[in-house]
Amino acid sequence: MNLTVHESSLYLHKLGQKLKPHRNVEIVLAPNLLALQSLSVQVERKLFKLAAQNLYWKDEGAFTGEVSAHQLRGIASYAIIGHSERRHIFGEHDKDVRNKVQAAVRNSITPILCVGETAHERAAKETSGVLHDQIVGGLANLTAEEVAGMVIAYEPVWAIGTGDNALPADVEQAVHVIRRQIEHLYGRDAAHNVRVIYGGSVSSQNAASYLNTVGVDGLLPGGSSLKLDEFKAIVDAAFEAGKKQS
Ligand code: PGA
Numbered sequence: 001m002n003l004t005v006h007e008s009s010l011y012l013h014k015l016g017q018k019l020k021p022h023r024n025v026e027i028v029l030a031p032n033l034l035a036l037q038s039l040s041v042q043v044e045r046k047l048f049k050l051a052a053q054n055l056y057w058k059d060e061g062a063f064t065g066e067v068s069a070h071q072l073r074g075i076a077s078y079a080i081i082g083h084s085e086r087r088h089i090f091g092e093h094d095k096d097v098r099n100k101v102q103a104a105v106r107n108s109i110t111p112i113l114c115v116g117e118t119a120h121e122r123a124a125k126e127t128s129g130v131l132h133d134q135i136v137g138g139l140a141n142l143t144a145e146e147v148a149g150m151v152i153a154y155e156p157v158w159a160i161g162t163g164d165n166a167l168p169a170d171v172e173q174a175v176h177v178i179r180r181q182i183e184h185l186y187g188r189d190a191a192h193n194v195r196v197i198y199g200g201s202v203s204s205q206n207a208a209s210y211l212n213t214v215g216v217d218g219l220l221p222g223g224s225s226l227k228l229d230e231f232k233a234i235v236d237a238a239f240e241a242g243k244k245q246s
Helices: 005-018 033-042 084-088 094-106 119-123 127-139 144-148 168-186 188-193 207-211 228-245
Strands: 049-052 078-081 110-115 151-154 195-198
Touching (some): 005 033, 033 049, 094 127, 119 127, 127 168, 168 207
Parallel strands (some): 049 078, 078 110
16 A cells, blocks of 8 residues: 555656566566556556556455456456455455455456465464465466466565565475475476565565575565665566576
8 A cells, every 4th residue: 555646657657767678577566456547558568567456356246345357357467366464454364365366367367376474373383384275275276277377476474564584595495385285286387387476575685585596486575666776676686587597
């Protein structure tokens, strides 16, 4: 819930001036829902794609205050689903998350499914179990092809907005657990092709360490994305990491 519509528009304008199209790097902006529509008119689609931060899973009807995947179709290419703030502040459960993932897929919107353990679960060494449950719960009823086309964001709850980013070795381990679980459910191709990204206090200082971590395909910066130069430095780090890999 950052930036007004006007501020978002100005931000996009300035970002567009700073960034040039980067081969091998996809930049997805997730403004608030109100700004999303006007940015969809303004955005240069060669440079950026847009994501919704949330959606409702019924296509239409009497659901006051909600916006559906069906209504977002053509406006957002991606939707963040099951962000820890949705789960913990707004009480979303795996069933809601699953319904939303399916609604996104049904409406040609690529889901960015967020998973991750709380500090309490981490201390109790429950990370693998939590990831397992969130993957099983969030991905039910999809085909292997649909899973292969989506994005999973590993976002440890304790790392979000705290400055306490996860160690790359721990991210590597968590991403391994996620891909292994997907392989078990949907087969090797889906596990290989699904994009897995890391989020949680990502900055220009630590971006490269994750981008060079085995199994990590990208980043989900929150606070850092609100600062133009910081965000540009993260995109540059992704471009550099992409060059190394290709
Ligand atoms: P952060 O946010 O980068 O500020 O920790 C990440 C998020 O909101 O998912």
